[in-house]
Amino acid sequence: MTAQMKTNASAKKAVNSPSHIYDTFIVGAGISGIAAAIRLDQVGYTNYKIIEKAGRVGGTWRENTYPGCGCDVPSALYSYSFAPSAKWSHLFARQPEILSYLEDVSNEFNITSKIEFNNELLNAAWDESHHLWVLDTTTGQYLSRTVIFATGPITEAQIPRLEGxxxxxxxxxxxxxxxxxxxxxxxxxxxxxxxxxxxxxxxxxxxxxxxxxxxQRTAPWVLPKPDTDLGEFSKSIIAKYPAIQASWR
Structure with missing residues (x-):
């Protein structure tokens, strides 16, 4: 059973054993957690820690593998502005490519080595007396001045309660x-x-x-996806002229 994360900014929890205090604690190594870590490094805030409950980065693009899983916005938009890619095989990337992209970026910016995998947040409470977050995880307790919750809004699958x-x-x-x-x-x-x-x-x-x-309870609006196959020639042009992708953004 997956442990339920609890957060309570008003709860008082005494600081005990941990001696090291992090400036920032990042929960989750999906697309947001990776970006947060990269930006912290870029501005010189290196006293941070990242934990990820799974064994690899990727977040929703690691978890969702259903047939046809992919991005519903153009790949050039659904990627980091500071790490454009010319490898997309389609205008709208598929799940395996997005996951591979996130892994590549995490490695390129030296983030993967800083992530503690298979460590899940169980509870986060604010210690008013010490002005610190007390974070209980499956591998121990940590202290941090700030916390970035990059867990995503829909991390657990919900089965509806239907009769039968x-x-x-x-x-x-x-x-x-x-x-x-x-x-x-x-x-x-x-x-x-x-x-x-x-x-x-x-x-x-x-x-x-x-x-x-x-x-369905409510009918959604559905339009044809203007997807197209980006062949090797198109990818070579995009790689040679980065301004093309920049103009799409």
């Missing part, structure tokens, strides 16, 4: 925890919800399904 789910005997999983070992070909499939994930994976699984039912 407890007696359903078929295969069931959340799109954020996609079961790639389960073969969907020839199956009757029900999809609950039409959010961004469903918009991407439904067209991918529809050709395989015997029947596909999509249930």
């Amino acid at each position: 789910l407890d007696t359903f005997t078929g295969e069931m999983f959340h799109s954020a925890k996609w079961n790639h070992d389960y073969e969907l070909t020839g199956k009757r499939i029900a999809v609950i919800g039409t959010g961004a994930s469903a918009i991407q994976f439904v067209p991918q699984i529809q050709p395989k399904a015997k029947e596909l039912f999509v249930f």
